Amino acid sequence: MEQREGGDVPPKNPQQSEGSSTEAADFPARKLVRQLDFTGLSGGVSTVEQPQSVKSIQPPPLPPQSMKPPHLQPPPMLFMTMQQPTQPTVPPTHPSVRPIVKPESPKARPRQNVNEVKDNTPKKQKQCNCKHSRCLKLYCECFASGIYCDGCNCVNCHNNVENEGPRREAVEATLERNPNAFRPKIASSPHGARDSRVLSKEEAGEVLVSAKHNKGCHCKKSGCLKKYCECFQANILCSENCKCMDCKNYEGSEERQALFHGDHANNMVFIQQAANAAITGAIGSSGYGSPPLSKKRKGQELFFGSTVKDPAHRLAQLQQANQIKASVPSSSLSSTPGARSGNTSALGPSKFTYRSLLADIIQPQDLKELCSVLVVYSGEAAKMLAEERNAAEKRAEDSRETSAASSTQDKSQSEKQSVAQKSLTNDPLSENQTQKTKPDESSSAGADVSNSRPMSPSTLALMCDEQDTMFNNAASSNGLEAHNNVSSQVPHEQRLNEAYAEQERIVLTKFRDCLNRLITLGEIKETKYSSLAQSESSGNEKDPTSNGASNARSETRNQQFISNGITAVPPQRAVAAAAVNNVRITKPPENGDVRTKTERE
DNA sequence: GAGTTTGAAACT
């Protein structure tokens, strides 16, 4: 009893680090361990990938047929994964192809992360320290991750090639107990995209990976704010799946906020998370915005029953309670995810959020301004095009005079010309499809662009590179036509479209440039964040006594950096101005200073 | 690095 399975296995060699089981000490293949990939990503549940870790190649530890209970049949995903690794490039069975790193199970990425953050270089795979489980239980992180122990500090390790037999049995047993045992615990949230507009202030700066724990945690004392908590460790918020008590790992939790914003170590975590989230593409994710209600309540009632001695705890619970009240106006204990998520709109439909690096850079007003700029540019483009076309037409007519063009051609030509000019130079009223710009936008732009036709209807809807390319192509061919093929019988509409296309091409090109600059700014910001946090982190280590002060300083500095490094010239303005180049924006600079630097005239 | 705490996993 006390020594469950294997307990009787004599520790052959307490010192079997570097991989291993003693019996394998001189096994050449030792370093060439094959590994299992239980982290199968696809399938029913998608997971939060850890992009920085190279997924290892996984040999099937078990022949599919040996894997078990039909009734408990694990989802095909697992089998698939085991039989055919998701990474097609890697030969599953070839021992010589040793995967670089252990695939990090969503759960197991503890100290390693810290190392990574410190060094900026991915560290060696995590090493377990199992002593009594022979690394054949889920206690063992390696085993749980579906990989062989390699270079671990475990004792009496059986999680290796030499013990494939026992290992296989263990896998079977584990699967029998829990068919999902080797599946990722963290699944990306199935819920819809989150509306970034409802990002609450308090989550500013936080990055919540778009995922949730499949089983949920059961924490009691850690508040789900320590790595004991699987959710926290996986950098996700607790969900309705959790049965934790006194949970503070929910969106809006002050403790959690403090954790993220409070100290530098966590700043680093935050940065790492931000990077992860960005890489993972955890953008606009979803989830739940409030603490897992039903269970939390249970926990709260329990604690509110006065079992809580720690005042801080009590406060936390009160806060949490308020949170709940806020998000659940009715007193009903909606324990269903749907109900809860529905009630959490105040906090946002999702608990998983990604905050863009540009979040501080782009303000609503700036978008408006950008629109104005585009409109202005559209007008400029229209004028320019009209002039060009006029010139072209003139040249064409000159040459045509000598070739005795037909009267119909002349007629159509002149019509075309007038249409083109009309469409290019303005008169929005004459165009049914004239976009219905927002009043403020049109008014702001109107002052300068009164003379130009607003962008064609689709312009604003086509703002991306792909379309730009499309337009480039279209426009280039159209341009050719316009300039060279003067005798073509182009229908008016087509001609009109050409004009639109050309105009849009110009505007979109500028807009693309604009976006590119924006991206650059975001990258700069990212870089600065990283370096700042790193320097602060190191500085903090040197001066641990000044934590509070330096924290405050750091926050200030963060903001400064945001405003200095990035937005000293308010980026959006700089970008807009840059995009506009020669076009003057009449809107007075709010700061009066820097902005004018980027504006011409 | 040793000892403690914690919560998942294993077991009853």
Added chain:
DNA sequence: CAGTTTCAAACTC
């Protein structure tokens, strides 16, 4: 399924 024990990671000192 609930309660208990075991286990190894996380944490503290």
